[in-house]
Amino acid sequence: MTSEVVAAASVPVPGRAQRVREIATDLRGLRGALIPILHAIQEELEYVDQGDIPVVADVLNLAVAEVHGVVTFYKDFRRTPAGRTTVAICQAEACRSVGAVELAEHAKRTTGCGLGETTYDGRLTLDEVFCFGNCALGPAVQVSGKLHGRVTPARLDAILGEPR
Ligand code: FES
Structure with a gap:
């Protein structure tokens, strides 16, 4: 981690716990409900906050440690709010x-971020x-939801320089 990057502390959002409870309650009848509930929370509320975990555990009648274990095991779940611009670089074989x-490596150098990190600001x-x-069309990169193909370092710099 570079000095420019910090793990953002989560700030309690009014009404968040109530909304998390509603999401979990709505989906708890699904088979293997925990993962879909966590995805739904992330989709609507951007990330899975530490404070969401006991709420979900309570609704599903699971141990807090069990829910925490799932949230931390799967890299899909963001634990802090995402930055205003999100850059996802494919690292699978073809790309x-x-x-x-x-x-x-270029993106890490130019943004000051490691993979999975957010700039301090x-x-x-x-x-x-x-x-x-x-x-x-590799290397493939998604920038704030828009997919780009054949992205070179220079092209990534240009994409990130565009107004969003
Ligand atoms: S390997 Fe499929 S998009 Fe990168």
Whole structure:
């Protein structure tokens, strides 16, 4: 981790616990409900906060440690709010064979972020993803939800320089 990056402390959001309880209650009838509930929380509330864990555990009648274990095991679950711009670089085999590793190194150098980290000012989050299904056009990068193909370091710099 560079000095520019910190783990953002989560700030309690009014009404969040109530909304998490509603989401968990709505989905608890699903088979293997825990994962879909966590995905739904992340989709609607951006990340899975530490404070969400006991609420979900209570609704599903699970141990807090069990829910915590799942949240921390799966890299899919973001534990802090994402930056205003999110950059996800594919690191699966097809993209690696055409320069995705070097692209990720370039992105780390220029943003000051490691993979899975957010800049201290909340400007940008850098992540790795394992295949967008865009393998013929690697290296593939998703910037704030928009997928780009054949991304070189120079092209990534240009994309990040565009107004968003
Ligand atoms: S391997 Fe990168 S998009 Fe499939």
